Amino acid sequence: MTDDAPRYRYDFNVIEQRWQETWQSRKTFRTAGPGEAGFDPDRPKFYVLDMFPYPSGVGLHVGHPLGYIATDIVARFKRMTGHNVLHPMGFDAFGLPAEQFAVQHGVHPRVTTEQNIANMLRQLKALGLSYDWDRQLATIDVDYYKWTQWIFLRMYNSYFDPVEQHARPIEELLTKLQNEVYFVGFDDRIIPATDQGLMGLEGEPIGARKWHELDEEQRNAFLDGHRLAYLAEVPVNWCPALGTVLANEEVTNEGRSERGNHPVFKRPLKQWMLRITAYAERLADDLDAVDWPEAIKKMQRDWIGRSEGALVDFAVDGSDELIRVFTTRSDTLFGATYMVLAPEHPLVDQVITEAQRTAVRDYRRQAESRSDVDRMAEAKEKTGVFTGGHAINPVNDQKIPIWIADYVLMGYGTGAIMAVPAHDERDHAFARTFDLPIVEVVKHDGENIDIQEEAFVGAGVNVNSANDDVSINDLPTPQAKTKITEWLEHKGLGQGHVQYKLRDWLFSRQRYWGEPFPVLHDERGRTVALDESELPAELPAMEDFTPVASDDPDAPPQPPLGRAPESWRIVERNGQRYTRELNTMPQWAGSCWYYLRYLDNTNAERFCDPSREQYWMGSTEQNSAGGVDLYVGGAEHAVLHLLYARFWHKVLYDLGHVSTPEPFGRLFNQGYIQAYAYTDARGVYMPASEVVNADGKPASEVQGTKGEKFFHNDQPVTEVYGKMGKSLHNAVSPDDICAEYGCDTLRLYEMYMGPLDASKPWNTRDIIGVHRFLQRLWRNFVNEETGELKVTSDKPGAQRSEAPGIDPLLRLLHKTIKRVTEDMQRLCFNTAIAALIEMNNALVGRDTLPRAIAEPFVLMLAPLAPHLAEELWQRMGHDDTLAYEPWPTYDEQYLVEETVELAVQVMGKVRGRITVAADADRAAVEAAARNDENVAAHLEGKTIRKVIVIPGKLVNIVAN
């Protein structure tokens, strides 16, 4: 800076540092809830929450804080509109990436994770975000995961009541079984005594047993099998390269692990499961009550995958066995020409014939060894093997062959299907491959379709669909479904059924860096839960925490905790030896309830005090569903975190621990910040800073441009557009932007880029625009030569009677308050900033600024650029922070214009403008319009047919 530069320029470094220190030392944003000092119960509450981040090793790039800045603006705005605002932040610090980072660096994950948290905290605090840092938490804190384990125990000690449709303590199930309110089904389902048709003539249950008929082992197995958290041997996603099993949600479409892109295999393994399927219906139905983006609701509904249909039993020819299938097209039963079992189906061994034994065994072995990757890749061609067995189609007694094929999935429905090749594309393809008969039973209403060539899957009218007892011929598809299902039910051959795609949640991982399960296993292999008083079950200190990875899909899972010291693994109790569970919980566990712990993060007695939960999570006028009032995060969590958290919340709700059925009343997905990346001739990503400078011009390393293209060593450089990230070498650090322009500028720029929910490209070049706005604003308030404040105590002329009209400055202020307030309420920060820029531009060049204009203007700026706003507020003579100052309100009387300008159209084209009194009547407006010179010229020689007057907007004259 040279000597003659203004001495009192906008110095964001000094201003931002001062205010961040002030906020921290004065605890400006400490929030009091019920039972805390300073709590004001008369104010409405507002809980605004960010999806808490992973403390990754590379730190934040400018894409990460987009949502944090938005919620911070909302939090600050809501404080100024008189709300008690809860705005906390924490860290989701268990999980694979944290562990992998630690393994790569050879340091204990707790050390690396805590370093990463410290770095992220520094970055977040440098953005001036108004979190109540006293509420900060991390999922790896023992005080936190103690309660994660406590919630797990609640699930372990509960079952889902099929009649009441909610979770209840497992003791209630025991009581109901003992009192014969419920019976034990032969398929291990709970059978209510009220089940019609269950009781035989003697009053004995049919297809069910009484509790006292079971021995102790059967009783334990039955109870354990109905817990919401249970151990089961089921086909799971086994990823040998990661050395762990994964949830369905963590496996990509291509059958690879979401983390690391490794192949995943289906293996039957005994693992912890959570009974999320019990909640399928409520998870789907309750979406109606929450204010979420429709796209996210749809993704969840699709994931839950409700479909209505029927279960139908097919008898195996020459055996007592029944094969149960699920179908959504019971109307096509007469067209079922064969059956298919999943290769893993338990009945395969019963239906197989000696001649087919080898072929079936080979096929099963082959299906097993293929990873999901291969299976998906070969999805186009249908494969399968005939078992040799036959089944009887219950509607027409036809003998149809039973096949096995991997296009039938064991995990959905019953793992078996009736194949109707005429009316299902997959069955059609299979039938054509193996030359199986195709019988048409539904006709297209109009078109003629060659059913041998092409399946007809739509709704139509039934044909060929009758037996001696029932006919559904000539019925349209919906009626045909109803009638045949009723007939099946009447005959005891089947029943209507609602099937969900959702599967139970695989809840254990072979990892070190996760929450230990609070359970033990005794020497007979039975599970014993820890008592609440024994929590937390702490992770042991370990030197070697690396997972056991392998290329071999048949390698067994080896949890790292198996290498923990024996003093941790073995527990002696009443002379009995127990071993601890060696698996840990998946990463999602901690994020399922963190929003509740913020409410009361230091409570040592409970996971959360009920009065605080009821206050902060209660429903309000704007948030009828209750829960968090605004939850902001990326759409990538649509079916993972957001589904899991809703499930946990509903369990806690059923058990009376929380007061609302839904955790997040309103959800908002921010868009992504995209960026340009550059590849060289080989397609390798080049650091973006080597290709272009911040101003978009070629960087020195690049030899120049030819047309639109950049060149490097005479090779063309290709520009591609995508997500910002380390791998694309195009990440921009908020640290750099804050250093150069200040964080007020960064905040404004990120909000000014476009709508919050849209994805938009980062352009460092454009930042200067909002930075100029702040500099200009500073000069409107402060004389840069003298440092004196330009704000004066004189009042703008508000009285209409004295002056000829309203002071234009006052009118501008009130117009701006209206615009900014409305934009704030609908999260349109880009247009709110535009309104402030316009007002600011109107203030340029004045020697003085009336206080009555200056103060509301600064208050409107405060949520967006809080540091500069606080600085100016203090310079205007206020000792206290402006964070709790009332938000400015506008007065309609200053918005009323005496005259308005209207556009005049002739045949829909603007031909002139007229200025008329705001209250001018129709006739006067019409006359003025026709008097306009250019309008008159266009009306020359034409007859006016119609005149449309839209008050305050335009006049359209229709003439010909």
Place this chain on the structure above:
RNA sequence: GGCCGAGUGGCGGAAUUGGCAGACGCGACGGAUUCAAAAUCCGUUCCGGUUCACCCCGGGUGUGGGUUCGAGUCCCACCUCGGCCACCA
């Protein structure tokens, strides 16, 4: 393949219910200031025509059609891009 969303100047975007398309910002161009530059300030900037002093005229929101006095906005078909799901019976 299915579902959802989006296509507006050189660029990011604005136009809340059908009512003056392009607010605001970037960039670009011209000017002032300066020895010079940065910074700052003023002006121009959708395309084309006539005149550039003001005006005026034609075209224009992915393409083609429709509804309407009037369409970026509503309806139909198509094209392109993005996202999600994908053998779920």
